[in-house]
Amino acid sequence: MGDMNGKDAVRTMNSTSIRHGEHVDTIESVDVVFRAQRKLSFTYGAVFFAVTLAIPALSVWWKSWYAVPIWGGFTANYLFVSLLYYIFLWTMAWTYSKQADKLDEQLMHMAADITAANTGEEA
Amino acid sequence: MNTIAIILVIGLTLFTIGLSIFSRRFTRTTADFYLAGRKVGSFANASAISGDYLSAASFLGVAGAVYASGLDGVWYAAGFAGGFMVVVLFIASALRRFGEYTVADFAFGRFGSSRIRLITVVAVLLTSLFYMAPQMFGAGTTWQVLVGTGFFGMSPYTSGVVVVAAIIAFYVAVGGMKGTTMNQIFQFWWLAFAMIMVVVFAFGNGFSYPKALADASAEPIVNTKAFTVAELTTPDAAGLTPYERAAEVMSAEELAAVDEFIASDAEGKIPVAFYAGNKLHDLRDMLFREPGHRYNTFDQFSMVLALVLGTAGLPHILNRYYTNPSGKAARRSTFWVLVFIGTFYILAPIAGLAGIGFIRDFVAGGGELNAATVNGLLVKPDQLMPTIAEILGGQWLMGIVAAGAFAAMFSTVGGLLIAAASALGHDVYEKYINKNASEAKRVAFGKASVLVFATLALAIGLAIPYFGLDQAYPALIAMMVTWAFSVGASAFVPMLLTGIWWKGTTERGATAGMLVGLVGAITIIFLNILQQLGTLGHEGILGFVGSLTYPVLFTFPLGLLTIIVVSKLDGQLPKNVDEIWMRIHGTASERHEKQHGLDKVGSMFAKK
Structure with a gap:
């Protein structure tokens, strides 16, 4: 188990809860957190894979995408892979990161509330 | 002899050794040696991850692949960058939250068996060896262009491989993760500087991106x-x-x-x-701006999947996520990595395209190069970066680029050696061979592991030309790195994804899936090598399998499916599965860390 920064010195756990200092996770609170994180990650993942796999699909089946120059020697395919794809990645990573931070904050409070309700103590 | 360039490379090498010696005083424990004490902040960690990630494949291989293959080569850059999205979306936070040293620790903690930990160790070592091969090949080919001669009776190629293996073994063994982290931060920024300089010099010499692309596409590749x-x-x-x-x-x-x-x-x-022929649209000429030089329909998809999934299966990159102080910092690091490497990967294809015109004109004008050419084209496209640097900016720019190439190899092989040392030292020695070993003994074993793997890297580097691999593939460096990605994507990613996101994953399921992915990927890669070398024909099932350049389109879903089917049939979840689930997805630890300020970045250089 990780015990590199001393935090685990205060950790205790059993089959239904984990305590870190004053803070407790129960399996109910973790399930709520898990479902919300899964929804966020898999929504972004679906967009990421749809766009990323669309590029080779268009390269195979849509001539206007891969063979018609639109700016100097650039085709839409070359322009997207060499430049626009990075802008797509940066936008995805930034918005995901911000939303995940926000979700973390919400879930921390939510988990604390659920735990307090279940254990009857202040989480 | 390129005296100025050689002096610059020696200067960079001495600086990296100095950094390692400096960091030695801060490496006392195994946490320091393997994880830099878990005190690396987002920006520093992003620079280090970028240095770790940007290997010879990115610095030499991407530009070389674009130079040789046009748009299909540009995909290396886009795919290498895209892989970090999978890391940030599905893996980074959970891995950090689970709070272990290595991927093998995760496998053991999640599934609770020594069997899966040891299989993961084997997979880590094999993936690392696959990744080391192109770095050592890059060392040899760069030495050929830079120095042109060998020493102690060795060929220039062999001399380059020996020098790089010796230097990296020294500085990783001395500096551990802290020294390696500091070196990687410095080396990333040197790499970025070198790439920017080549592109600036290209534009300064009259390069126009849209016009050069039109010119390069006027005739078939x-x-x-x-x-x-x-x-x-x-x-x-x-x-x-x-x-x-x-x-x-x-x-x-x-x-x-x-x-x-x-x-x-x-x-x-x-x-x-x-x-060149067009493998994708066989009735069309193979133009630089169009897809099809390297990949047929199957490989277009398989290559993209190998690159975007493979990053999440690279043990030396995953290990870096354990050095983040919190899950939020892990996500923030990944965003900065994408900005850094994305900028780098926008520039690398420009250098590759620029090389076509500048090298052709230079050779036509009677110029002489250390690198062999035919018809105004480099015989080895992986030598593009130092060659174009020499043409555009003389020995100074060549020195900056050659130093960048060695920095790329140092930083990546350094990370791989740490990952391999972690796998052997932490996952095997500390867990099974000598559980009560002192800190000093553990660190000593880690350093010995580094030396063993550096020797293996040396042997692989020398074996590549011996078996004629350098003649069998165009732009070999990028190709070999993608094999490493394929092995990582097939072996680790199905296990990590299901382990993190599906509670029903069992130990037998994960073990079976890893073995299927690992063995399947390596088998297909070796069949492809045998076919390229002319040992294996194109007929029958073996011939078809051997024609697959990248196995991921088969092996990733196969590994995933195996995990799901075997887990369903098995149904034996770990007894403490709820505890494990709470460790992966729970927030109590982060609330506690936040309350006590433990999520803040401390100093990598604090003395214990």
């Missing part, structure tokens, strides 16, 4: 390859010999040299140039 006399005169399936194909492209003067080679019935090989 020309391949270069070396043949023996027998190969030159043997007709292919279309009834044409390589000599007849070369006659369509090469000048009368260059063709006369080939005629003389054939007439003399000399041993060895001679490089020739010929028009």
